[in-house]
Amino acid sequence: MLYFCFPITELNRPKNLIGRTAETKERGEFIFNAKNYKIILDITKIFGILSPAHNKDIIEIIKTIIE
Helix, strand or coil, rough: CCCCCCCCCCCCCCCCCCCCCCCCCCCEEEECCCCCCHHHHHHHHHHHHHCCCHHHHHHHHHHHHHH
16 A cells, blocks of 8 residues: 655645644645656656556556557
8 A cells, every 4th residue: 555645735725724624525636747746756666566466557557658
């Protein structure tokens, strides 16, 4: 299992979560962009290392992207 932790300040939301409890079913969005693209590469590498099945999945995903 892979857990991805990031600062709550990175969430794109209309209402800031700092200093308050989130409401039930409240959501935030983490947007991958040019400033943080490296995190996608790091997560992909780690996921591929977790197990042989995950490695196979990553290889298939990369093949699909290349096609």
